[in-house]
Amino acid sequence: xxxxxxxxxxxxxxxxxxxxWLLLAPLALWLLLFVVVPMAGLVVxxxxxxxxxxxxxxxxxxxxxxxxxxxIYLKILGRSIGxxxxxxxxxxxxxxxxxxxxxxxxxxxxxxxxLLVMIPFWTSFLIRTYAWIAILKSEGLLNGLLQFxxxxxAPLSLLYTPTAVVIGLVYAYLPFMILPIYGSAEKLxxxxxxxxxxxxxxxxxxxxxxIIPLTWPGIAAGIMLVFVPAIGMFAITDLMGGAQVxxxxxxxxxxxxxxxxxxxxxxxxxxxxxxxxxxxxxxxRRRRATTA
Amino acid sequence: MIEIRSxxxxxxxxxxxxxxxxxxxxxxxxxxxxxxxCGKTTLLRMLSGFETPTSGTLRIDGEEVTHLAPYRRNxxxxxxxxxxFPHLTVADNIAFGLRMxxxxxxxxxxxxxxxxxxxxxxxxxxxxxxxxxxGQRQRVALARAIVPRPKVLLLDEPLxxxxxxxxxxxxxxxxxxxKHLGMTFVFVTHDQEEALTMxxxxxxxxxxxxxxxxxxxxxxxxxxxxxxxxxxxEANLLTAEAIARSGTMTRLRVEGGLELEIPxxxxxxxxxxxxxxxxxxxILVSKRPLEAEAIFTARVxxxxxxxxxxxxxxxxESGTRLTALVANESALREAIHAGDAVWCGVxxxxxxxxxxx
Numbered sequence: 233x234x235x236x237x238x239x240x241x242x243x244x245x246x247x248x249x250x251x252x253w254l255l256l257a258p259l260a261l262w263l264l265l266f267v268v269v270p271m272a273g274l275v276v277x278x279x280x281x282x283x284x285x286x287x288x289x290x291x292x293x294x295x296x297x298x299x300x301x302x303x304i305y306l307k308i309l310g311r312s313i314g315x316x317x318x319x320x321x322x323x324x325x326x327x328x329x330x331x332x333x334x335x336x337x338x339x340x341x342x343x344x345x346x347l348l349v350m351i352p353f354w355t356s357f358l359i360r361t362y363a364w365i366a367i368l369k370s371e372g373l374l375n376g377l378l379q380f381x382x383x384x385x386a387p388l389s390l391l392y393t394p395t396a397v398v399i400g401l402v403y404a405y406l407p408f409m410i411l412p413i414y415g416s417a418e419k420l421x422x423x424x425x426x427x428x429x430x431x432x433x434x435x436x437x438x439x440x441x442x443i444i445p446l447t448w449p450g451i452a453a454g455i456m457l458v459f460v461p462a463i464g465m466f467a468i469t470d471l472m473g474g475a476q477v478x479x480x481x482x483x484x485x486x487x488x489x490x491x492x493x494x495x496x497x498x499x500x501x502x503x504x505x506x507x508x509x510x511x512x513x514x515x516x517r518r519r520r521a522t523t524a
Numbered sequence: 525m526i527e528i529r530s531x532x533x534x535x536x537x538x539x540x541x542x543x544x545x546x547x548x549x550x551x552x553x554x555x556x557x558x559x560x561x562c563g564k565t566t567l568l569r570m571l572s573g574f575e576t577p578t579s580g581t582l583r584i585d586g587e588e589v590t591h592l593a594p595y596r597r598n599x600x601x602x603x604x605x606x607x608x609f610p611h612l613t614v615a616d617n618i619a620f621g622l623r624m625x626x627x628x629x630x631x632x633x634x635x636x637x638x639x640x641x642x643x644x645x646x647x648x649x650x651x652x653x654x655x656x657x658x659g660q661r662q663r664v665a666l667a668r669a670i671v672p673r674p675k676v677l678l679l680d681e682p683l684x685x686x687x688x689x690x691x692x693x694x695x696x697x698x699x700x701x702x703k704h705l706g707m708t709f710v711f712v713t714h715d716q717e718e719a720l721t722m723x724x725x726x727x728x729x730x731x732x733x734x735x736x737x738x739x740x741x742x743x744x745x746x747x748x749x750x751x752x753x754x755x756x757x758e759a760n761l762l763t764a765e766a767i768a769r770s771g772t773m774t775r776l777r778v779e780g781g782l783e784l785e786i787p788x789x790x791x792x793x794x795x796x797x798x799x800x801x802x803x804x805x806x807i808l809v810s811k812r813p814l815e816a817e818a819i820f821t822a823r824v825x826x827x828x829x830x831x832x833x834x835x836x837x838x839x840x841e842s843g844t845r846l847t848a849l850v851a852n853e854s855a856l857r858e859a860i861h862a863g864d865a866v867w868c869g870v871x872x873x874x875x876x877x878x879x880x881x
Contacts, residue, residue, distance in 0.1 A: 423607035426574055429594040430601045431672065432624035438595075441620075445611045 271505075277498035286492025296499035305483065305500065312480040315394075316462035319401040320409075323458050324451065326402070327409035331450070332443075334410075335417035346414065349407050361400060361471050368396055368472070392474030400468035405461070409454040416450025452515075460508055480504060525550040525708045526571065526676060531580030533566050540566040542732035543580070548676075553702050553709045555719040558729035559755070564712045565680060567729075571710060572601045572678050585675045595624075600669040601678040604685075606661050608653040614664050615640070615649040621672035639667045642701070659690050666698075670705065677702075679711045683718065695721050716756045720744065728752050744803075750878045753801035760802040760846050763881040766791065773872075776800070780844030784818050786875050797881035807848040808869035809836060811858055816869025822846070827862045836860065838868065 279292040299305075334345045352360060367373045368390040375387040390396055424446065428438035444451075466481030475482070480500070487497030526548035533541040541563040548554045556564035569575040570582060573594030582590045589597055600621065608617050615636055622632045640649055643663040653661055662682060669677055679698075683691045699722050702709045713719055719726050720740045728735045728743060728751075736743055736752045747753035750761055767783070768775040774788045778800070792798060808814055809822075825845075826837035829852070838846045848868070850860070860866060 421605065421607065423603050423605050424609060426572075426594070427601075427603060427607040427609070428620070429574075430572055430599075431621035431668070432595050433620075434593075434595050437624060442609060446609075 274498045274501055277495050278502045280495040280498075282493050282495055286494070288494055296496045297503070299496060300499050300503050305480075308478060308483055309480050309504075311477070312463045315397065315401065315477075315479060316459050316465075318398060319405060319462045320455055320459045322398070322402045323406050323409035324454065327406055327454065328413055328451070331410045331413035332417050335414050335420070336422075349410050349414075352407065357404065358467065358471075361404070361468055364396075364400055364403065364472060365391060368399070391472060392476055394473070394477050397469050397473040397477060400472040401462050401465060404465070404468060405458040408457040408461075412453035412457065413447060413450040415453075416447035420446050456512075464504065525552070525585055526710070527581075527583040528567070529581045529583075531567070531570065531577045531582065533563075533570060533575060534578045539732050541570070541577075544729075544732075544734045546727055546734060546737065548708060548710060550708055551706050553699065553711065553722060553724045555711045555713060555723035555726045556729060557713060557716060557719040557726050557756075558735075559714055562729040563732040564714075564729045568601075568678050568680055568710060568712050571676070572599055573597050598674050599676040599678055600672060600674040601680060602665050602669045602682045604681045606653075606665040606682075606685075608661055608664055608668070610653055613650050613652055614645060614656070617653065617664055618668045618671055620668060625672060635671055639671045643667045658685055659694070662686060662694065666701075670701075670707065674707070676708045676710060679709060681712055681714070684713075684715075691718070698722065720756070726756075728755065730755070745874075745876070747801055747876055747878055750799050750801065753876065753878045758804050758847070758849075760804060760807075761878070762800055762802065762844070763797055764800050765797045765881075778844050780840065781842030782820060782840045782844035783842070784870060784872075784875060786872050786877065790875075790877050792877060792880060798877050799879050799881050801876045801878045802846070802870065803874065804835070804847045804849040805833075806870065806874035807838075807846060809838070809848050809850050809860065809866050811860065811864065811866055813867050814869045817872045818870045820868050822866055822868050824860060824862050824864045824866060827860065834860065836866075838866070840868070 277288060278296055279294070281289045281291045281293070281295070283289050330349075334342055334349075337345060365372075369375075370387040370389060370391070372391070374390065375384075378384045379387065420443065424442055425438055428442040433441060463479075464481040464484075466479065466485045469475075469477060469479050469482050470485075478486075484497050484500045484504070487493045487500065491497075526546075528544055528546040528548075531541055531544050532539065544563075544567060556567060558564045566575060570577055571584070573589070573592060573596075576591060580590075581588060584597065584599060609620065612620070618636050618639060619632050622635060627635075636649070640646055643666055645660065645663055645667065648656065648660060653664065656664065662685075665682065683694050683698075686694060695718060698709075698711075711719075711722065720743075723740055725737060725739055726743050727737045730749075730751045736748045738746075743752060743756055747756065747759070753759040754761060762778045762780075764776040764778045764784070766774050767777045769788060772788050773785045774791050776784050776786060776798075778784060784800075786800075808816055813819075820840050820842070822838040822840040824836050825839050828835040832852060833849045834852050836848045836850060838848055840846065846868075
């Protein structure tokens with residue numbers, strides 16, 4: 233292994249480097265055009281002003297950033313984080329057992345179950361959200377079923393409530409929790425679970441002392457994939473929350489399209505992004521500290 | 525210590541363990557030996573509790589454990605893959621069982637230190653498993669399994685991943701450790717040499733059945749079935765029929781025509797044809813006349829030099845083909861080569877009847 237790693241670069245080091253860069257070039261270009269350039273534009277916008285018609289005026293100041301820290305927006309940000317956190321927790325609680333169960337199955341069944349998890353991606357996300365509206369609305373599928381079976385007499389108002397928003401968020405992000413946890417659980421050697429039982433750990437302690445720590449990379453990846461986008465989600469809150477509970481994503485979207493205040497929307501976006509980067513960096517540093 | 529009573533384990537239509545009964549004494553080193561798929565590992569997993577018998581009962585130290593969960597049994601296992609917890613250090617791996625038993629922290633430290641020294645891992649306690657060599661990992665697995673002081677230690681082919689030199693060394697270390705601890709060891713292997721070296725008794729398995737149980741020397745010298753004779757060591761397996769009986773001895777004609785005598789009490793009741801087993805090294809070979817209970821002449825048809833031993837393919841005057849292993853020529857002070865005419869001798873005690881033909 234070591235000998236191989238040591239001699240490989242000596243053989244074709246320079247050429248391998250060129251090939252690697254050529255292979256990376258399309259990705260690098262894509263990132264430059266669709267991530268770096270728009271982000272740079274956003275940063276420039278965030279220091280600008282708008283005129284009365286909503287056009288951007290290149291008159292640089294910190295004014296937008298001062299407004300970001302207005303309690304109104306901090307409260308909305310706090311609420312967004314709360315919704316995202318709740319969504320993440322529910323996704324772990326539902327997703328972990330599902331991922332674990334799939335990972336413990338034999339080969340043909342395992343792939344079929346995984347396919348079931350991924351099938352929702354075959355349809356547009358918006359269409360699936362509209363389907364939820366059809367299910368949850370007053371004269372919708374769920375209320376029809378509940379009334380037909382006599383559980384309730386009057387239809388429940390489910391749609392356009394915080395509950396509907398959470399249902400929508402959990403539904404949208406659950407696969408992003410299941411798949412990375414499955415990845416970790418599938419790699420977990422069953423002999424390790426047996427060893428824990430053999431040494432006197434019952435199901436609960438085997439889970440907390442062996443299974444959780446060894447599938448933690450999957451859980452952490454799932455949290456990242458669910459929590460971060462859930463904070464900024466605006467489509468579900470718009471469609472299923474009926475603008476009753478605006479989250480930070482809705483506010484930013486509104487600044488751009490309804491309030492026609494792109495510079496302020498940009499400032500909110502920049503602060504929001506910096507917050508993510510900071511959180512990620514801290515989490516990453518802690519992870520490196522614990523594995524070292 | 526362990527009582528296994530008519531235990532059967534089926535997986536669907538496949539019978540992995542077929543009506544096995546076996547008693548294991550306290551402080552014994554018992555080996556479950558057999559080819560892969562013979563049921564030895566399944567039997568071990570029923571002792572550790574990872575499998576439940578389809579029928580039959582298991583008792584450990586007087587307590588019925590047939591359906592007891594693995595974490596409630598006073599046995600520990602050394603896994604074939606070692607199954608060390610990759611997220612824990614060597615010390616934390618070893619301490620795992622004691623922590624589960626809620627042993628007080630100072631005692632854990634003391635006992636872990638003790639066992640780390642016992643298995644010669646001093647200085648490695650704070651390493652992670654992936655930073656250790658195969659032999660060191662093996663010793664961590666061993667230490668982790670013995671530190672809770674189980675009544676029985678179960679070992680599932682623990683040496684199979686080690687290279688030959690290290691394996692031999694570990695065989696001796698394991699045996700010494702078992703004596704030192706006075707613990708009951710149940711050891712699974714498919715390596716007959718390993719079984720012969722280490723065990724007080726060997727249980728030979730084939731196709732889910734217990735073929736023979738006995739000391740290493742009894743299994744080797746008096747195999748009761750053709751499978752045991754062939755699986756452990758090497759054997760000339762030959763069909764033979766009784767042609768005459770004189771007092772306590774029965775005269776046999778072996779396939780090909782060679783005639784030999786065995787004590788009549790070894791002859792199985794009923795049946796006129798049997799299979800006999802004759803170990804290659806029990807056939808005496810010399811260019812000069814020699815002394816033995818049965819003497820015959822043969823021609824060497826082939827000779828293979830194998831270092832310490834010479835393997836000779838023989839054809840007796842009567843036509844029977846045999847394989848013999850003899851000490852190499854310089855030890856014998858005579859050279860035997862292909863084409864030579866030789867004298868051969870066999871003692872009646874070295875002929876085992878291993879079943880009806």
